[in-house]
């Protein structure tokens with residue numbers, strides 16, 4: 001597969017699946033997925049702790065979501081315009097997300113973070129957007145993690161601050177005084193390959209206050225957290241309401257749809273900006289989204305994911321402690337991340353992930369994992385057997 005791909009796809013593979021992020025020999029191509037299990041191109045079975053990098057919340061091919069998608073597919077999918085499901089999904093999201101008065105839909109997280117910037121600029125007539133350094137908001141030129149192929153102009157009106165650091169936030173705002181259209185940030189800090197950090201409450205309040213003082217928009221990027229870490233806004237527990245928010249990954253259990261939600265004050269801007277894409281009103285992903293979110297609500301899926309994730313995190317922490325291996329696990333239990341102390345590259349994390357994979361569990365050494373509701377007790381036992389075995393492998397290597 002790799003050789004064939006290299007001939008017809010530049011680099012063979014892109015994004016998270018590039019060789020440099022994985023361990024030598026890591027599976028990069030997949031043949032099948034069902035529930036909590038996935039099979040690589042060679043047919044090897046794994047318990048899935050990556051969940052397609054976030055979209056899968058109920059397990060792969062969940063019958064309720066698939067039935068809703070199939071019913072809609074039988075009627076229509078991509079048509080000349082949206083179906084009733086377009087309004088139904090908007091009503092559902094507006095009903096669940098406390099501050100939202102309207103929704104618009106697209107396909108990817110990048111689509112809606114980019115749209116959020118356009119709406120903020122349309123509403124304020126200003127240019128500058130403040131972005132937390134290292135935060136991932138997608139692959140468009142304004143936020144692509146690499147500079148290659150972008151021009152300085154693409155980021156001319158992007159200014160950076162450090163997450164959880166009010167001094168750097170205010171300095172970035174002051175440097176662009178009179179021109180700040182928005183601040184965009186994730187509900188907690190979760191850049192790939194870095195320790196995750198809870199948002200500090202005073203910092204979150206400071207962001208809201210700054211936006212109010214400047215008349216700028218607060219954009220919350222919930223693409224990774226939404227409907228996995230919280231059911232509804234991830235900042236509800238703080239009582240802080242953004243003006244715009246971006247949703248995608250977990251809303252449709254693997255079907256491609258994203259949503260930009262906003263408050264009444266941004267409705268006009270959303271009417272003025274030209275929004276659209278050929279597939280942006282496709283009905284099947286929206287039917288999947290309604291089924292996915294309704295099922296999460298009925299089954300209290302977010303609580304299940306948190307409990308399952310906690311069992312895995314506690315188990316791994318205990319194993320590391322008893323083998324004397326120094327690790328840090330960070331992030332909410334439904335999207336945990338592991339780091340090994342003094343691990344540049346990270347060599348040890350990759351070695352550990354490879355040993356875990358050999359034992360039939362797929363996770364990633366440089367990115368947070370994603371927990372689904374499909375993981376039952378037996379799956380968790382399999383995960384913890386594999387991680388324990390992998391710690392032993394590290395220990396023997398070290399002693400040997």
Ligand code: PMP
Nearest residue numbers: 108109110136137138221223224
């Ligand atoms: N924002 C965040 C927080 C993300 O995690 C991602 C994807 N990892 C995106 C935006 C971009 O989403 P997409 O890959 O669907 O464009």
